[in-house]
Amino acid sequence: MKQDTEQQWVIQTKNLTKIYNSETIPVRAVDNVNLNIARGEFTALVGPSGSGKTTLLNLIGGLDQPTKGQIWVKEVELSSLKKKALIDFRLQNIGFVFQAYNLIPVLTAWENIEFVMLLQNRPAKERAQRVQQLLQETGLEAEANRRPAMLSGGQQQRVAVARALASKPQFILADEPTANLDSKTAESLLDMMAKLNKEENMTFIFSTHDQRVIQRARRVITLVDGAIVSDVPQIPYKSPNLKGFTGISYQ
Amino acid sequence: MIFKMAWKNIWRNKVRTLIILISIVLGIWAGTFILAYAFGLIEQRVNDAIGYEVSHxxxxxxxxxxxxxxxxxxxxxxxxxxxxxxxxxxxxxxxxxxxxxxxxxxxxxxxxxxxxxxxxxxxxxxxxxxxxxxxxxxxxxxxxxxxxxxxxxxxxxxxxxxxxxxxxxxxxxxxxxxxxxxxxxxxxxxxxxxxxxxxxxxxxxxxxxxxxxxxxxxxxxxxGADLVTDFTQEQKSKFAALSIRTWSEIVPELALMTNSLDQYLVIFLLIILLALSFGIINVMLMAVLERVREIGMLMAIGMSKLRLFFMVVLETCLVFCLAAPLGLLLAFGVITYLQNTGLDLSSAYGESYGALGFRTIIYPQLQAVYYLRIMLMVAVTAILASIYPAYTALRLEPVEAIRKI
Known part of the structure; x- marks a missing residue:
């Protein structure tokens, strides 16, 4: 199967399916998803808990293997890559932001941000400049030498975003990035990501329950039981009025 | 950075690291001291046999x-x-x-x-x-x-x-x-x-x-003892009608003890290191399994399996690198001290040692080359002990690891 070239999609999935074999019955976490995402999109994946948002994000990020179907990222079919090549692909192209921050606890904020660039073997001078720039942009200059344990939740998530941005990836995949943050911090983080999206045309895909994220997204994809039930590319976002959908409150 | 991370990782749980460090230090010290003790004991026995009984x-x-x-x-x-x-x-x-x-x-x-x-x-x-x-x-x-x-x-x-x-x-x-x-x-x-x-x-x-x-x-x-072989050969050719025997032929049990001591002690040290390595494997495995989520994250953001493997191996080796010199230094100090003062076992084993022809004041001794050999054995043990925890880390799949709490 070849990638649809009618439009320059940077992420494309065809019949993407992920089935988990639990002890009793197989669970379709992602069910026959066909999805196209263009460069510079600011997209939210929404849906109730267990609807397959994180699984879809993991599949797009090459962290998980689909049971069926294909994923193209930048015209590269992910399942065609061997493990080593896939790790390298992620390193060069994708930035991850996790709900639980997942910073390296033994490294300082500076070192956490620098880490990905070290894996890319970037020169020391370039690394230092980029870290400095990201610390400025995320307002963490004063916290540069602090370890994650000494930072607040919001500061840790900003470090995580800065780390995801450090390698200048084309895509940022963020799994519930604001879930553990207070309103003010969440707004500040979203402002920062919206700015990067606008200024650097960076593609953002969020998995979220957070209304604040949904309100800012320019495209909202709703998943239920692993399938896309709604794909709304406009603002303001309106509820698809799903029965039993209690994960978020809609305006 | 990998080195820095490995170094910091081993100090995440200071008490656990200190306990394992102390156990390695004591293991290496004990193994090295036993080597020196046995060499001192046998060397004295050989010297006494030559000096009091059989000559060269x-x-x-x-x-x-x-x-x-x-x-x-x-x-x-x-x-x-x-x-x-x-x-x-x-x-x-x-x-x-x-x-x-x-x-x-x-x-x-x-x-x-x-x-x-x-x-x-x-x-x-x-x-x-x-x-x-x-x-x-x-x-x-x-x-x-x-x-x-x-x-x-x-x-x-x-x-x-x-x-x-x-x-x-x-x-x-x-x-x-x-x-x-x-x-x-x-x-x-x-x-x-x-x-x-x-x-x-x-x-x-x-x-x-x-x-x-x-x-x-x-x-x-x-x-000197190093002249024995050549001198004996010469005398044998000169006086073919006579029996000319070296001390090792006269008291072959002593010669056997001297010759096989090296091998016995290496085996003994290997057993100590083997026991230590299982302790290390256990501790490092715990350290890896405690960081499953973090390791998953490292793989997710692009850390290659080779680097990950190297990091865990390095963590184990760093523990050994810290402990081995301390253990050897401690052993060197004790051996040097007892080389001058002697270890008096007369009250405990006086009769039994005397009956076997051994002295009851032992002067432990160990040649420098044995310290190097022990260091080498420790290095090999460290690398071998690090493989299983590192392999366990490698087997983790990023998505599975990140899911775990």
């Missing part, structure tokens, strides 16, 4: 070795002795007349190997003169005087100047007896020597055995 090599009439009959003598032994003494590699040499005699006092009797010695010459070959604890050493001018071991003297209830009758077979197979007086009592580290050997003057025994310019044994002490 001995010459006999071959038939004498078969049944110890006094008729099997080295002819013109004095000439041979003088020839040997002229060799600059020879430190000292002495000839002896040997008989197996029955010792009788008014109330007791016992069998003993009687060595007829030339006091001046013997004093240069063995150290028996320095072991006199009562009375005096023999002199050439003495007549029918003996030196007796302390234990044998106690058994026969003999004191200085006590009279004792020696009975033995002469070269014509006649039984001869003669009365001797105790001139000195010696005491050595070796209970066996004390109980089974007495020293008389060679000239007295020669007279009783009808020997003239003959001896049963010539003992030779060389300038």
């Amino acid at each position: 090599l001995q010459i006999h009439q071959p038939d004498y070795l078969l049944d110890n009959d006094p008729q099997f003598v080295i002819k013109k032994s004095t000439d041979l002795l003088n020839t040997i003494k002229k060799d600059e590699r020879v430190k000292a040499a002495s000839q002896r007349t040997l008989v197996h005699a029955m010792l009788a006092t008014a109330s007791n009797n016992a069998g003993a190997k009687t060595m007829g010695i030339e006091p001046q010459g013997e004093n240069t070959v063995t150290q028996i003169a320095s072991c006199i604890v009562d009375g005096e050493y023999l002199e050439d001018s003495d007549k029918n005087k003996i030196l007796i071991g302390k234990k044998l003297a106690e058994k026969l209830k003999l004191k200085i100047r006590s009279k004792i009758v020696l009975t033995f077979q002469d070269t014509d197979k006649n039984i001869v007896s003669a009365a001797f007086r105790v001139k000195g009592v010696f005491s050595t580290y070796n209970a066996g020597l004390e109980q089974s050997t007495i020293y008389a003057l060679k000239k007295d025994l020669d007279r009783l055995l009808n020997l003239k310019q003959e001896a049963h044994e010539i003992a030779i002490l060389l300038q």
